[in-house]
Amino acid sequence: MSRMTADLTRTTKPGGAISRRRLLATGCSDAFRPPVIRGGLIGAADVLTMSTTRWLLTDQPLAREYTRADIAPDFPTWGQTNPSDEVYQQHLSEGFANWSLSVGGLVERPRWFSLDELKRLASRTQITAHVCEQGWSAIGEWTGAPLAQVLEAAGGVTPDARYVVFESADGWYESIDMFEVVHPQTILAYRLNGDDLPVGNGAPLRLRVERQCGYKNIKFVSAIRVVDSVAGIRRGTGGLSSDFGFHWYGGV
Amino acid sequence: MLISSSFGPAAGKDDFVVATDPVRSGVSTWLRLHTYNVRICHWINVIAGGYLLLSGIHIFLDFPELYWGHTGYQGYPAIFKLSDWGISWDEAGEMGNRMWGRNYHFTFAWVFLINGMVYAAWNLWTGHVRDRLWPRRDELSSARLRDELAEQMRWGSPARATATSYGTLQKVSYVLMIFIFVPVMLLTGIAQSPSIAAAWPWLLDLFGGRQSARTLHSIGTVLFVLFVVVHVLEVLAAGAVNRIRAMITGRFRVPEEAQ
Ligand code: HEM
Secondary structure, eight states: OOOOHHHHHHHTTTOOOOHHHHHTTOOOOOOOGOSSOOOHHHHHHHHHHHHHHHTTTTTTOOOOOOOOSSSSSSSOOSSSSSSSOOOHHHHHHHHTTTTTOOOOESBSSOOEEHHHHHHHHHEEHHHHHHHHTTTTTTEEEEEEEEEEHHHTTOOOOOOOOOEEEEETTTTOOOEEEEHTSSSSTOEEEETTTEEEEEGTTTOOOOEEEEEEGGGOOOSSSEEEESSSOOSTTTTSSSSSHHHSSSSSSSOO | OOOOOOOOGGGGGGEEEEEETTTTTTEEEEOSOOOHHHHHHHHHHHHHHHHHHHHHHHHHHSSSSEEESSSSSSSSSHHHHOOTTOOEEEEHHOOOOOHHHHHHHHHHHHHHHHHHHHHHHHHHSSSIIIIIIOOOGGGOOHHHHHHHHHHTTTOOHHHHHOOSSOHHHHHOOOOHIIIHHHHHHHHHHHHHHHHHHHHHHHHHHTTTSHHHHHHHHHHHHHHHHHHHHHHHHHHHTTHHHHHHHHHHEEEEEEOGGGO
16 A cells, blocks of 8 residues: 555545645645646736645645535536436436446556445545535535545555546546545535435536535546646646636635 | 925925926925825725726626525525526626636735735834824714715815815725725635635634625625725816826825915
């Protein structure tokens, strides 16, 4: 097991013990800046925003968790609500019985997970507010496998791992850094409000990264890849929304 | 030609400058009215404020409804809908560019914050806030406020054109702006950020939820527009060229009537 792997397991408990110093020591100083820094005043502001909020989050607090009574009556669906991709439609018609998630890149044992295998991993349920960068917010109860657990089940990440890249069935992609990966609330959710994840909300699996805006919470996840750099992946900014011109870090 | 002035620490031997005014009677009196710091911070603030307003409107138009509490989305009971005012959801979406809005809003929020901190720290330190901005107790009597309000209503009155210290209402509005409005806007702004809300959940309690913070931030935007409109009208009424020039160069030409 690599050092980072050991950290990953240690921090899956709430209020995990990973400290800023520890992250720095394990090569996670990326926590303070996006993988690609834009030019000009906007780029400077990006770095200020990310480093300030990450500094406030040094102790890895949990995003607020609410009670069942707070759950939104009908959780909105937004953006892509049913990918037209043929393979996806096939899986959907089979109830995702033959669907599987590819986990590759800088993990010790790249592998595939069926939905059942993911459900057999220790799960986490959290009632949190989804905050969309557009302005809306809604509270829902998410159940899923902590991302750190999934990576652990693939043998753990290698020491040069810096980002996890997510691909989706509708051709989207996003990435998050290790600071977010080790957080206990960062889960691959397969249930919303106790039911299987509805198609409109990203069935069968979506990322919940509770301390970042909606656009980082990628739906219809089909593959995850651990990398040491996002350069060379599509336009190289680390996500489709940042390829478009949004800030890669969705914390505000 | 000398005018008595009660200018706090800025007063000094440089305060009165005699210069030749070729158009008018030959010689006029000039006064150093605004310090470097106040001038530079003020104009940076105008640029940042302008961008914040514009980019904020862009962000709002992309989701033109307001709610109260933690939850709010299309279909959830709203307390304000732009569509009730004749602009449909789709029309608003076409007018607003969320990406541009977010990029510029957060950039100029930093400019605004850093500039504001320099301004506040500097002017608290030098006594500018205490001497020129903070209303004195005797200024706050209701009779005096009534007189000043009546004076405010007279466009271009000589007293306003010659004033070299701020009126009480002006002081009150500046102090409210700097010490109440700006901090509230800052807090309601960052309360909407999921990362800051995770670090400081008390912000959500303070405002009653993310949507409440967004609503208060939007109400604040309307108040900001009102402030700027009144502020600029006041400047125009009190001698536009002389006042704006003074805010740029620091020098205020004492109008003839006062000499
Ligand atoms: C972003 C919007 C604005 C804000 C928040 C703002 C705020 C302020 C504040 C706080 C002061 C007092 C400064 C001090 O003595 O420390 C001031 C003075 C002044 N502002 Fe603005 N301002 C804004 C826009 C403008 C604009 C657009 C103009 C141009 C017409 C302007 C012209 C002036 C002038 C001439 C003074 C000096 C007033 C006097 O000598 O009586 N301001 N402003």
